[in-house]
Amino acid sequence: MSEIEELLLPHISRLKTYQGVSPSETLAEEAGIPLEQVIRLNGNENPYGPSPQVAEALGSFRDYNHYPDPAQRRLREALSDYLGVPEDNIVAGNGSDEIIDLLMRMFLAPGDEIIIPVPTFGMYSFSADVAGAEAVSVPRDENFDIDIEAIQGAITPRTKAIFFPTPNNPTGNVVTEAQARALLDTGLLVVSDEAYYDFCGQTLMPLLSEYRNLVVLRTFSKWAGLAGLRIGAGAMDSELAATMMGMKPPYNVNLAAEIALLASLSDTAHLLDRVDAIVKERGRMYRLLCEIPGITVWPSQANFILCKMPDGRGLEVYEAMCRRGVFLRYFDNELLRDYIRSSVGKPEETDAVVAGFRAALGVD
Numbered sequence: 001m002s003e004i005e006e007l008l009l010p011h012i013s014r015l016k017t018y019q020g021v022s023p024s025e026t027l028a029e030e031a032g033i034p035l036e037q038v039i040r041l042n043g044n045e046n047p048y049g050p051s052p053q054v055a056e057a058l059g060s061f062r063d064y065n066h067y068p069d070p071a072q073r074r075l076r077e078a079l080s081d082y083l084g085v086p087e088d089n090i091v092a093g094n095g096s097d098e099i100i101d102l103l104m105r106m107f108l109a110p111g112d113e114i115i116i117p118v119p120t121f122g123m124y125s126f127s128a129d130v131a132g133a134e135a136v137s138v139p140r141d142e143n144f145d146i147d148i149e150a151i152q153g154a155i156t157p158r159t160k161a162i163f164f165p166t167p168n169n170p171t172g173n174v175v176t177e178a179q180a181r182a183l184l185d186t187g188l189l190v191v192s193d194e195a196y197y198d199f200c201g202q203t204l205m206p207l208l209s210e211y212r213n214l215v216v217l218r219t220f221s222k223w224a225g226l227a228g229l230r231i232g233a234g235a236m237d238s239e240l241a242a243t244m245m246g247m248k249p250p251y252n253v254n255l256a257a258e259i260a261l262l263a264s265l266s267d268t269a270h271l272l273d274r275v276d277a278i279v280k281e282r283g284r285m286y287r288l289l290c291e292i293p294g295i296t297v298w299p300s301q302a303n304f305i306l307c308k309m310p311d312g313r314g315l316e317v318y319e320a321m322c323r324r325g326v327f328l329r330y331f332d333n334e335l336l337r338d339y340i341r342s343s344v345g346k347p348e349e350t351d352a353v354v355a356g357f358r359a360a361l362g363v364d
C-alpha cells in the first residue's frame with residue numbers, strides 16, 4: 001500500500017499557496033481591535049459596495065433551486081452590451097480568476113511556459129504552477145513599463161502565452177497599444193487583464209477583431225463591488241470562446257452572481273458615479289502621499305496606489321498601520337523592497353492612511 005502522498009502530483013505537493021486577503025473578522029482579531037475599526041485597503045475592493053439594486057434583485061428572486069444556464073445565455077447577452085463585442089466572443093467566469101485558470105488549462109502542458117512582466121499580479125504564476133507549467137518572470141524597467149525586447153528574448157519553443165494586467169497590479173501603469181501589438185505579433189496567446197479598466201478607460205478590446213491570439217479579461221469585482229460574488233469575463237476569438245465554453249465546469253457562474261451582474265448592468269450610471277468618486281479620490285490621495293517626506297509614490301490609473309517606504313522601513317510602517325486598523329498590502333521581494341500598496345477608498349480612509357504613514361515615519 002502506498003502513502004497517499006506518493007499518489008499526489010509532485011508539482012501540487014510543492015505548490016506555493018496564493019496569498020489572498022483575510023476576512024475583516026480575522027484582521028480585527030489579529031490586530032486586537034474592534035471589527036468596526038477595520039479599514040480594508042488591501043484587496044482593491046470597492047468601498048461603496050454593490051449597487052443597491054443587487055440586494056433587491058437577489059432577495060426577490062425565487063428560483064435558486066434551478067441550476068444556472070450552462071450556455072450563459074442571459075449573461076453573455078448582457079455582457080455583450082457592456083463589453084461591446086458579440087456574445088459568441090464571450091465567456092463568463094467565477095471571477096476573472098477562473099478565466100485565467102481555464103486559459104492555463106487550455107494551453108499549458110506540464111513543462112510549458114508563460115511569460116509575465118514582473119512585478120505583477122500573483123494569480124498568473126499561481127495558476128501556471130497548478131498546471132505544472134512555468135511562469136517565466138521578465139523584469140519591467142525602472143518605471144515599471146514592460147520591456148518588449150526582454151520579453152521577445154525570453155521566448156522559447158515551450159512559451160505559449162504572455163499575461164499582463166493593464167493597468168498593472170500593483171504598479172498602476174498601463175500597456176500601450178503599440179506595446180500590445182508588438183507582443184501580439186509574436187503569435188503567442190496574449191492576455192490583457194483589464195480588471196481596473198473602469199478606473200482608466202484604456203482598453204485593448206478594439207484589437208480583438210484584428211488578432212485571434214488576444215484575450216481581454218474584465219471583472220465586476222472592483223468597479224461594480226461584486227468581489228464576494230465572483231463574476232468576471234473573458235472576450236476572445238469566437239472559436240476559442242466556444243472551446244472554453246466546452247471545457248469549463250458547466251455551472252461555473254452561480255445564479256446569485258448572474259442576478260447581481262444583471263442588476264449591476266441595469267444601474268451602471270450609479271456605479272460609474274462611484275467609480276468617478278474613487279478616481280477623484282485617487283488624485284487627492286496621490287497628492288497627499290507625495291507630500292510625505294521619504295516616500296516615493298507611483299502614479300496610478302487603477303483604484304490603488306503603490307508607495308516605496310524609506311529603505312528598511314517597509315515592514316515597520318506596514319505593521320504600525322495594522323495596529324491602527326489600516327490594512328494594506330506589503331511587498332518585500334527582490335523587485336519591490338519596502339513597498340506598500342493601498343487601495344483607494346473613501347476620503348476618510350485616505351486620511352487614515354496619510355495620518356498613519358506620517359505617524360509611523362515620525363514626520364508631522
Ligand SMILES: *Cc1c(COP(=O)(O)O)cnc(C)c1O
Pocket residue numbers: 044094095096097098121165169193195218219220221227230231232
Ligand atoms: C483583482 C484582480 C483580478 C481578480 O478578479 P476576480 O474577477 O475577482 O477574480 C484579476 N486580475 C487582476 C490584475 C486583479 O488585480
